[in-house]
Amino acid sequence: MVSMEIVRKALGKKGVEIVLKNNEGSLGSVIASSQDGVVKVGYLGVKPKYRRSGYGSLLMSEVERWTGEKGAKEIRVNINPVPGSEGGVFKILKRHEFKIKGNTGSKKIKGKG
DSSP states (O other), rough: OEEEEEEEEEETEEEEEEEEEEEEEEEEOOOOOTTTTTEEEEEEEEEGGGSSSSSHHHHHHHHHHHHHHTTTTTEEEOOOOTTTOOOHHHHHHHHTOOEEETTEEEEOTTOOO
């Protein structure tokens, strides 16, 4: 069995890069920042050979955890997918109960505002 770990790297005082790794290296990552009660996801990516394995969803779950720790009340994602990966990004956001309008996904955090 391959072991995996999630590593958080602070990006200044308000940002984070969350990386999913195994013994081969990085499988994918997400970059987010928190400001004025809103977490903005600027990047979510999973290497092609690891897509469709639930790793993107795992990364979004970690963003939701981090959002709660920051006390934010909303997560926003601007969707600019790599050609060919559009379906996966939208599926991940829908699975995590984001409301999607055009190329933007948003989710209010329960118990917050």
